[in-house]
Structure formats: structure tokens, C-alpha cells
Amino acid sequence: MSRRKKLFPCGHKGYGQRCHLCAQKEQQQEQRKQEKEDWQLTFTADPIDLRHLPKNVVLKARQILAGLANHQDYRTFHGKRLRHDRFIISIPVTRHYRLLCRDQGHQVTPEEVISHEDYNVCKPGH
Ligand SMILES: [Zn+2]
Structure with missing residues (x-):
């Protein structure tokens, strides 16, 4: 019995019932989709x-959030109190992002991560 390459409807050539190249591609797409869902x-x-x-x-x-949840001091993460609102603590995440937290006396509660641009906008007098 001779094994001859078939031309599949997708345009690829190969052996068997279905195109292995496309099957592989589908599997990779499925994996990427799964990774995205997991994320x-x-x-x-x-x-x-x-x-x-x-x-x-x-x-x-x-x-940083895990550290704060473990009662690590915000200063460990180079956090600073805002000058115009001492109850807000700004912690650098990356060069461009800040984590804003609220000092509630007994604990520091994370509120949101904002970009440096947004952060400058919410400062009064800017
Ligand atoms: Zn194919």
C-alpha cells in the first residue's frame, strides 16, 4: 500500500485523515486560550x-499587596504619604505605576493602581 500525500482543504499537504499542521495550530490556539483564561x-x-x-x-x-497583607510596612516598598492628603500612601510599583493605599490607622488598605500620568492629574494644583 503506497502512502501518498493528500491535499487537504486547507491547502496543506500530508498524510492521514486530517491535516496535522492545522491540528497542531488548533492545539496551540487552544493552549493559548486556556492560558489566557487561567490568567x-x-x-x-x-x-x-x-x-x-x-x-x-x-x-x-x-x-506589594501580599506584603501589605502580611503587615509589612509600606515604607519597605518605598511608599510615601501624599503631601496634600496624609492618609493616602503612594507606593511605586514600576516606573510608571503607583499603588495608592489608604491609611486607616490600624491598617493600610490598598485602593487602586494608577499610572504615573493619572497620579499627577489627581494632585491639586497641576
Ligand atoms: Zn492544514
Whole structure:
């Protein structure tokens, strides 16, 4: 029995019932989709919404959030109180993002991660 390459409807050539190249591609797409879904699921465990942020910012922010949850001092993360509102603490996440927290006396509660641009906009007198 001779094995002859078939031309599949997709335009690829190969052996067997279906195109292996396309099957492989589909599998890769499925895997990427799964990875994306898994990534989306990780956000449900965050104390604040990080979905709008780039992945590196999300990962860095989570390190800080975990530290704060473990009662690490915000100064460990180079956090500073805002000059115009001493109850707001700004912690650098990356060069371009800040984690804003509220000092509630007995604890520091994370509120949101904003970009440096947004941060400058919400400062009065700017
Ligand atoms: Zn194909």
C-alpha cells in the first residue's frame, strides 16, 4: 500500500485523515486560550482590580499587596504619604505605576493602581 500525500482543504499537504499542521495550530490556539483564561482567573483573588494593567505591573503589584497583607510596612516598598492628603500612601510599583493605599490607622488598605500620568492629574494644583 503506497502512502501518498493528500491535499487537504486547507491547502496543506500530508498524510492521514486530517491535516496535522492545522491540528497542531488548533492545539496551540487552544493552549493559548486556556492560558489566557487561567490568567483572567488569577484576578479574582486580588484585593483590588488589576485587570486593566500590563502583566509585569500586575505581578509587581501582587508582591506589594501580599506584603501589605502580611503587615509589612509600606515604607519597605518605598511608599510615601501624599503631601496634600496624609492618609493616602503612594507606593511605586514600576516606573510608571503607583499603588495608592489608604491609611486607616490600624491598617493600610490598598485602593487602586494608577499610572504615573493619572497620579499627577489627581494632585491639586497641576
Ligand atoms: Zn492544514
